[in-house]
Amino acid sequence: MDAENLPVVVIAGRPNVGKSTLFNRLIGRRQAIVSDMPGVTRDRKEGEALMRGRRVRVIDTAGLEEAAPDTLFGRMRSSSETAVEIADLVLFCVDARAGITPADAHFANWLRRQGRPVLLLANKAEGKAGTDAALEAFSLGLGTPLALSAEHGEGIGDLMGEIVDRLPQAPRAKSRDEDEERPAGxxxxxxxxxxxxxxxxxLNTLIGEERMITGPEAGLTRDAIAVDLHDEHGEIRLVDTAGIRKRARVDEALERMSVSASIEALKMAEVVVLTIDATLGVHEQDLQLARLIEREGRACVIALNKWDAVENRSATRQAIADRLEISLAQMRGIPVVTFSALTGAGVNKLLPAVRKVYEVWNARVTTGELNRWFEEALEKHQPPLVDGRRLKLRYMTQVKSRPPTFVLFGTRAELLPDAYKRYLINGLRETFHLPGVPIRLQMRGTKNPYADK
Known part of the structure; x- marks a missing residue:
């Protein structure tokens, strides 16, 4: 497909919200100059990105500002508005750390009048505090904000998935034997x-060839290497990564770059296979990697390799299961596959487990089913008192999948204690069969109009 015929994604927003950093992330290289000084980007910059197998034309725009048409900032805004007119999707960025400004609200209203599809992004939303701050962007009326950090690469994989889901379907010629449409990538x-x-x-065993150099020496793989694999269900893009040691033990610059590439591959993946040497058991570093997978919202399969060398398999499996239950409660029910990559014994169980957890990661629950369960959960265990008053939780909805993400609405819902959140998450996991994947539960309070009277 020619570049001019590619779907167009335009990044818009007021100055210094991180548009150019996001642009660089999406196209995979530092093409746009990035600075803390507002107004560095003046002309539109274009680049091509590959997202879930689709080529997309991405446009970085100057910051939207109110200014007279004949001024420099007025011409910059006009250029940005022209880009929005040709967009198949507009990524409207706000700064989660700074909160919603009058300029954000003004340009959100302007965007609504343009009649273009808009995806609201709350950038600079690092960590839990940033994610909570991102919820303020609900007030713009542009739908559910997607929290991310372009600078740190957090949430970029989710963003690419959302972009592809919202773009017009790419035309594709069907083969004579094909009746069903393939996934986008x-x-x-x-x-x-x-x-x-x-x-x-x-990886070599899965693809049936010696694609990667292997040996008894640790650290042979230094870069993230991608290969394509086809099974009966479709195409898989496999990425083998360098081994990740404890941060304190990573000294050489080359290894630091290798580890960085490995973590970047994790963030761009949909499913992660966490490979563990079964003869050594679950190490604390393995658990740290599993927690990173959970924080990034990826689906995960635990792969116990070298299973043929384990002497007491029953005791080893039980010990590992107990360790995972205690240390990875936030991913309860995570699938565990045992095999020997060297001999190939049991490797055939891995991809079916990957496909199954991928389906769970993509699962959606209807609002009706969700709220029938929610009412029963409230009856079984009432919300606790906070400052002597009971929280009034009203309803819940699933706002996205990949991973399953729910928003709970109610008066002072943002004050809900963590223990009650865990109760609800465990109930969601058990009732709607969501084992082994991260579940996000966000709170949205409703303001009492008489609170300040």
Whole structure:
């Protein structure tokens, strides 16, 4: 497809909200100059990005500002408005740390009048505090904000998935034997783990050739290497990564870059296979990687490699299961597959487990089913008192999948204690069969109009 015929995604927003940083992230290279000084971007910059197998034309625009048409800032705004007119999707960025400004509200109203599809992005939303601040962007009336950090690469994989889902379907010629439409792109699968866990051997076994150099020495793989694999269900984009050691033990610049590439591959994946040397059991570093996978919202399969070398398999499996239950409660029910990558025994169980957890990661629950369960959950266990008053929780809705994400509405819902959130998340996981994937539960309070009277 020619570049001019590609779907157009335009990044818009007021100055210094991180548009150019996001642009660089999406196209995969530092093309746009990035600075803390507002107004660095003046002309539109264009680049091509590959998102879930689709080529997309991305346009970075100057910051939207109120200014007279004959001034420099007025011409910059006019250029940005022209880009919006040709957009198939507008990414409207706000700064989660700064909160919603009058300029954000003004240009959100302007965007609504343009009749273009808009995806609201709350950038600079690092960590839990940033995610909570991002919810303020609900007030703009542009739908559910997607929290991300372009600078740190957090949420970029989710953003690319949302972009592709909202773009017009790409025309594609069907083969004579094909009745069903294929997915927009291959399933993105990353293989991560500590050094010498057998990641490269596993990739070689899966694709049936010696694609990766392997050996007894730890750290042979230094970069994230991607290969394509086809099974009976479709295409998988496999990425083998360098082993990740504890941060304190990573000294050389080359290894630091390798680890950085591995973590970036994890963030861009949809499913992550966490490969563990079963003869050594679950190490604290393995748990740290699992927690990183959970924080990034990826689906995960635990792969216990070198299973043929384990002497007491029953005791080893039970010990690992107990460790995961205690230390990874936030991903309860995570699938565990045992095999030997070297001999190939049991490797055939891995991709079916990957496909299954991928389906769970994409699961959606209807609002009706969700609120029938929610009412029963409230009856069984009433919300606690906060400052002597009971919280009034009203209803819940699922705002997205990948991973399953729910928003709970109610008076002072943002004050809900963590213990009650865990109760609700565990109930969601059990009732709607969501084992082993991260579940996001966001709170949105409703303001009492008489509170300040």
């Amino acid at each position: 291959p399933l993105r699968l990353a293989i991560i783990g500590r050094p010498n866990a057998g990641k490269s051997t596993l």
